[in-house]
Amino acid sequence: xxxxxxxxxxxxxxxxxxxxxxxxxxxxxxxxxxxxxxxxxxxxxxxxxxxxxxxxxxxxxxxxxxxxxxxxxxxxxxxxxxxxxxxxxxxxxxxxxxx
Amino acid sequence: xxxxxxxxxxxxxxxxxxxxxxxxxxxxxxxxxxxxxxxxxxxxxxxxxxxxxxxxxxxxxxxxxxxxxxxxxxxxxxxxxxxxxxxxxxxxxxxxxxxxxxxxxxxxxxxxxxxxxxx
Amino acid sequence: xxxxxxxxxxxxxxxxxxxxxxxxxxxxxxxxxxxxxxxxxxxxxxxxxxxxxxxxxxxxxxxxxxxxxxxxxxxxxxxxxxxxxxxxxxxxxxxxxxxxxxxxxxxxxxxxxxxxxxxxxxxxxxxxxxxxxxxxxxxxxxxxxxxxxxxxxxxxxxxxxxxxxxxxxxxxxxxxxxxxxxxxxxxxxxxxxxxxxxxxxxxxxxxxxxxxxxxxxxxxxxxxxxxxxxxxxxxxxxxxxxxxxxxxxxxxxxxxxxxxxxxxxxxxxxxxxxxxxxxxxxxxxxxxxxxxxxxxxxxxxxxxxxxxxxxxxxxxxxxxxxxxxxxxxxxxxxxxxxxxxxxxxxxxxxxxxxxxxxxxxxxxxxxxxxxxxxxxxxxxxxxxxxxxxxxxxxxxxxxxxxxxxxxxxxxxxxxxxxxxxxxxxxxxxxxxxxxxxxxxxxxxxxxxxxxxxxxxxxxxxxxxxxxxxxxxxxxxxxxxxxxxxxxxxxxxxxxxxxxxxxxxxxxxxxxxxxxxxxxxxxxxxxxxxx
Numbered sequence: 077x078x079x080x081x082x083x084x085x086x087x088x089x090x091x092x093x094x095x096x097x098x099x100x101x102x103x104x105x106x107x108x109x110x111x112x113x114x115x116x117x118x119x120x121x122x123x124x125x126x127x128x129x130x131x132x133x134x135x136x137x138x139x140x141x142x143x144x145x146x147x148x149x150x151x152x153x154x155x156x157x158x159x160x161x162x163x164x165x166x167x168x169x170x171x172x173x174x175x
Numbered sequence: 176x177x178x179x180x181x182x183x184x185x186x187x188x189x190x191x192x193x194x195x196x197x198x199x200x201x202x203x204x205x206x207x208x209x210x211x212x213x214x215x216x217x218x219x220x221x222x223x224x225x226x227x228x229x230x231x232x233x234x235x236x237x238x239x240x241x242x243x244x245x246x247x248x249x250x251x252x253x254x255x256x257x258x259x260x261x262x263x264x265x266x267x268x269x270x271x272x273x274x275x276x277x278x279x280x281x282x283x284x285x286x287x288x289x290x291x292x293x294x
Numbered sequence: 295x296x297x298x299x300x301x302x303x304x305x306x307x308x309x310x311x312x313x314x315x316x317x318x319x320x321x322x323x324x325x326x327x328x329x330x331x332x333x334x335x336x337x338x339x340x341x342x343x344x345x346x347x348x349x350x351x352x353x354x355x356x357x358x359x360x361x362x363x364x365x366x367x368x369x370x371x372x373x374x375x376x377x378x379x380x381x382x383x384x385x386x387x388x389x390x391x392x393x394x395x396x397x398x399x400x401x402x403x404x405x406x407x408x409x410x411x412x413x414x415x416x417x418x419x420x421x422x423x424x425x426x427x428x429x430x431x432x433x434x435x436x437x438x439x440x441x442x443x444x445x446x447x448x449x450x451x452x453x454x455x456x457x458x459x460x461x462x463x464x465x466x467x468x469x470x471x472x473x474x475x476x477x478x479x480x481x482x483x484x485x486x487x488x489x490x491x492x493x494x495x496x497x498x499x500x501x502x503x504x505x506x507x508x509x510x511x512x513x514x515x516x517x518x519x520x521x522x523x524x525x526x527x528x529x530x531x532x533x534x535x536x537x538x539x540x541x542x543x544x545x546x547x548x549x550x551x552x553x554x555x556x557x558x559x560x561x562x563x564x565x566x567x568x569x570x571x572x573x574x575x576x577x578x579x580x581x582x583x584x585x586x587x588x589x590x591x592x593x594x595x596x597x598x599x600x601x602x603x604x605x606x607x608x609x610x611x612x613x614x615x616x617x618x619x620x621x622x623x624x625x626x627x628x629x630x631x632x633x634x635x636x637x638x639x640x641x642x643x644x645x646x647x648x649x650x651x652x653x654x655x656x657x658x659x660x661x662x663x664x665x666x667x668x669x670x671x672x673x674x675x676x677x678x679x680x681x682x683x684x685x686x687x688x689x690x691x692x693x694x695x696x697x698x699x700x701x702x703x704x705x706x707x708x709x710x711x712x713x714x715x716x717x718x719x720x721x722x723x724x725x726x727x728x729x730x731x732x733x734x735x736x737x738x739x740x741x742x743x744x745x746x747x748x749x750x751x752x753x754x755x756x757x758x759x760x761x762x763x764x765x766x767x768x769x770x771x772x773x774x775x776x777x778x779x780x781x782x783x784x785x786x787x788x789x790x791x792x793x794x795x796x797x798x799x800x801x802x803x804x805x806x807x808x809x810x811x812x813x814x815x816x817x818x819x820x821x822x823x824x
Contacts, residue, residue, distance in 0.1 A: 090507050097500050106496055113503030117510050124514035132519045133510070136460045138251060140506055143467045145244045147499055150471045152237060154478055154491045161420055161488060167496065170489045173564040259298070266300035280322055287326035 082123040090116035103155045103165045107148075114144045238290050242282070249278050301374035306358075308372060308379075310351040310387050311455075314394075314448040317344030321441030330434075334404075334411075337440040341398045344444060348451075349391035356384045359819065369823045375520055376461045378591070381819025382665055383455035386587040386672075390580055393676050394447040396794045397576040400684055401439055405788035411435040412570055412687070413479045414487075421484040436479060442472040443576065450580055454587025458519040459509045462588060466505065466552070469584060470498050473577060477569040482694035490568025497551070497561045505548025511541030512596075521596040522824055528599035542597055542604055549592065552585040555611050555645060556618040559638045563626075566634035571695060574630060575683030575794075578637050579676040586644055586672055590665055594651060595822050601651055608649060612750050616642030616757040624764045629686055629697045632764065633679070636723055639761055640675055643738055644668055646754045650741030662813070666820035667741035670813055674722075674730035674805050681798025682719040685712060690785045699768065704777030709784040713772045715799055720765040722802045725758050730805035737813065 089112055096109030118137045125133030159165045256263065256271050263270075285291060305312070317340055328336050359368040359381060369380025377383075404411055413436050415429035449469030456462040478491030513519055515537040516527035527533060551558040566574045597604060619639030626632040650664030662670075689696055689705065689712070696702070706713040722729035735758065739751045805812065 086510075090503075093503065094500075097496075097503075103492060103496065107499065110496070110499040110503050113500075114506055117503065117506035120507060120510035121513065124510060124517075127514065128517035130517055132460070133513055136463075136509070136513070136519065138255075139460055139464055141251060142248050143464065143502075145248050146467065146471060147502075149241045149244050150474055151495055151499065152241065154474060154488070154495050156237060157417065157478065158488050158492050161485065167492075170492055172486055172489055173493070173568050262298040264298070264300070267298070277319060280319055280326075284322050284326045 079123050079127050082119060086116045086119035086123065089113075089119065101166045101168055103158070103167050106167060107151050107155065111144055111148070114140055114147075238285075242285060242291070245278055245282055249275070303374075304370075304372040304379075307355055307370065308377065310348045310355060310391065311377075311448060311451055313348045313351055314344055314444055314451060317341065317347075318441045318444035318448060321444060325438055325441065333437040334402075334435060337437040338398065338402045341402075341440045341444060342395065345391055345395040345398055345447075348447075349388065349395065352384060352387040352391050355379060356388055356819075359384060368819055368821070371457055371823060375522075376458055377452070377455050378457035378521075378823050379455060380821070380823035382587060382590065382669060382822055385669055385816065385819055386454045386583055387451050389583055389669075389673055389676065390447060390451050393576075393580045393583065393680060394443075396680055396797060397443060397447075397572070397580065398440070399790040399794050400572040400575055400680075400687070401443060403572065403687070403787060403791045406688055406690060406785040406791070407481060409433060410481070411437070411439070412481050412572060413439050414481050414484060417479055430481075439476060439479060442476055446472040446476070446576075447580065450584035453584040454591055456588065456591075457521055459513065459521075459524075460519050462592065463502075463505060463509055465588075466502065466548070469581070470502070470552075473573070473581070474498060476573045476576075477565055479573075480568070480570040483568075486568040487570065488568075490565045494561055494565045494569075501548045501551035501558065504544045504551075508541045508544025508546075508548065511537045511544065513541075515541060521591070524596040525599055525824060528597060538600070539603060543607070545592065546589075546604070546607070549585060549589045550611060553582060553589065553641045553644070554638050555641045556615040556638065557611075559615065559618060559641075562638055563631045563634040566637070567628060567630045567697070571630065571683055571687040574634075575680045575687075578633070578683060579680040582637070582641065582644070583672045583676055586648075586668055590648065590668060591822055593648075594665065595824055598651070605649065605651070608645060609747065609750055612642050612645035612649065613753050614642075615639070615645060616754055618642075620757040620760040620764075623761065626764070627699050629699055629702065629768075630683075631697075632699070632768070633682060633686070636761065636765075637679065639757060640679075640723070642757070643735060643754055644671055644675075646742045646747070646750050647671055647738030649747035649750055650738070650745045652745050662737055662741045662744070662817065663820050664741050664745065665822065666813070666816040667737040669816050669820060670737045670809070671734040673812065674734035674802070677798045677801040677805075678719055678722045678730060681795050681802065682716065682723070684791055684794045684798065685716045685719065688712065688785050688787045688791060689782050691783060696782050699771060700778060701782050702768070703771055703775040703782075705782050705784075706773035707777065708782060712784045715795060717769045717772065718799060719802060720768055722806065724762040724765040726762075728803075728806050730802045730809070733806055733809040733813075737809075 093109045093112035093116060096112065097106050100106050100109060118140050121133040121137045121140070125131060155165055158170065162169060252274065253271070256267060260267065321337060321340055324333065324336050324340065360370070361368055369378065369384070371378050401411070406412070410430075410433050415432075415434035415436070416426070417436060419425035419429050446469050449465050449467070449472075452465035453462065453469055456465050474491055474495040477494050478488045480487035512524060515533045516524040518524065518527070528538065547558065551561075554562040566578065569577065593601075593604065616639055619635050619637070619642055623632050623635035623639065626635060647664055647667040650662070650667055652663065686697065687695060689702065691701070705716075718729070722731035725731040725735040735754075739754060742748075742751050
């Protein structure tokens with residue numbers, strides 16, 4: 077079975093994530109798009125683990141998942157604080173710092 | 176295929192037991208309802224009514240979500256380790272022990288600082 | 295199937311890292327079990343002890359660096375191939391332990407805020423509410439900043455020493471995540487601080503997304519995560535070049551973001567301005583060291599074989615970074631923001647030194663390699679910038695730090711010593727002779743010129759002149775302008791901040807006058823193990 081479809085899928089997911097980060101306004105949604113990018117990376121890692129016949133990619137996917145989980149904790153904490161302060165999680169409202 | 180036979184058997188058993196208990200208890204048990212019994216089941220806490228059109232989930236749930244991640248990560252490494260437990264021998268055991276202790280320290284911190292206190 | 299062989303762990307070589315991580319974990323336990331009143335003393339003591347311990351351990355490892363089997367490089371690969379303890383890595387360990395020690399002192403400063411840390415009393419209390427006022431009157435302080443900082447230092451030390459892509463990624467996150475949190479913990483101007491944390495976090499996570507995807511592509515190209523195997527695959531030129539080039543491109547996005555190079559610099563001014571000044575000092579000095587160390591290793595060791603492919607990209611990024619940093623700094627009205635743009639410009643100068651890549655046989659005996667030059671520049675820049683931000687943290691008025699430049703007018707009349715020290719540090723950043731800034735710039739320019747990157751060096755010299763303009767403008771403002779209103783005032787800091795400023799200034803001066811010993815040392819150790 078060819079691996080190309082998996083790589084194409086992962087590239088599509090990565091692009092959706094990257095475009096989402098750049099266009100969405102809500103910090104939570106932006107963050108979910110980042111997670112999508114990380115998971116696209118995971119899919120690519122696992123596919124390459126199969127094409128190259130090595131295990132490194134699968135192990136790396138585990139660690140990427142852990143890091144993504146840790147990132148969720150830190151990110152949610154930061155976004156929560158902002159939200160409670162301003163009653164808004166829109167990244168456009170966070171504009172005190174500029175120029 | 177025969178590798179999966181025990182799993183299938185277990186599934187049938189579990190399903191059978193679930194159906195059996197529900198059916199038999201509804202047939203044989205007394206049916207005396209009150210408000211608490213009719214409420215939807217929420218692990219023992221008062222179910223919070225949903226505002227119209229969804230509504231917000233209380234902030235305090237997010238510490239639970241963060242705690243969940245601790246165990247989420249833990250199980251991810253425990254499963255592959257458990258499968259190869261025999262081969263990994265003492266080194267694997269000590270490495271996993273170190274990992275679990277570290278994870279637990281984060282949990283202890285949250286517990287001691289009141290992160291799990293409701294209200 | 296072959297049986298599992300327990301890997302050999304070289305405890306002594308890894309001890310600098312282990313000391314920091316152990317202290318960080320113990321710090322979390324301290325937060326859990328030690329009563330609030332004693333936490334400050336215990337945490338500061340623990341952090342200082344950890345940094346001194348890791349400094350000693352790093353020096354021991356540094357002294358014990360021994361040649362590899364073929365006598366080509368110093369150092370060895372440890373922890374089953376995950377960590378390379380070679381000259382540049384152990385040198386950054388030493389440098390990071392010293393910078394970390396100074397940062398602990400800055401973090402521990404309590405005198406300027408009349409008895410509390412400069413970090414939020416209770417991060418969960420909303421700004422401007424009763425809860426916040428209560429936390430502030432009870433004198434609460436988040437002593438969690440110390441374990442967070444230790445975790446960040448541990449990640450920073452692992453980052454340039456990582457010998458495979460996976461370790462590098464994990465180290466990148468271990469250093470980043472605590473920094474995101476630290477940025478949001480300022481006691482004053484909390485909205486700015488929280489906003490800085492969110493921007494840093496979202497953009498940082500975005501860039502690590504690129505890093506992961508790039509990592510996956512490079513792995514798909516080489517079939518291995520190890521730098522040595524990637525280097526072998528690159529030399530053999532097997533596999534799809536599209537994968538390799540895509541991977542290099544995406545991974546450099548992640549790394550260039552961390553060093554704050556244009557066009558990935560947008561976060562730097564906002565975060566440097568919004569974060570607590572102690573954290574800014576720590577980030578500006580230590581993150582640059584770690585990220586450049588890692589970038590050097592990744593590009594020199596793993597991708598050294600196809601440098602013709604990526605050198606043009608680094609040329610362009612270096613030029614763009616210097617121009618953006620120097621030109622935009624001119625219009626800044628906030629001291630911290632100006633120093634942030636100056637740090638972008640410095641990232642450009644460091645990238646210039648990065649272009650000094652040559653194979654070993656091309657380097658004349660005693661000549662500077664790109665690695666040595668960049669490491670030297672990092673040393674000079676790290677101490678100067680840390681001292682500069684320490685000075686910023688003690689110029690205050692009733693509302694906290696006064697970072698607006700207009701409020702710095704006439705500081706020379708108010709406090710000639712502080713203004714003089716700051717002027718000296720600014721001159722060092724501008725690269726005036728007799729300061730470490732000059733010798734550092736000379737080192738990176740020499741290395742880049744020797745490798746044939748003279749057009750970049752020409753731009754760099756021009757941009758140094760532009761940069762000198764805005765540094766000198768601040769000096770003129772401090773000494774030759776009349777104070778506005780009641781003028782700025784300088785809080786008398788405790789011995790902690792004083793030591794940081796003194797050490798930073800002293801190193802800036804000493805490396806400016808007698809840089810020879812350090813350059814020679816770096817010439818001897820500045821080769822990556824392969």
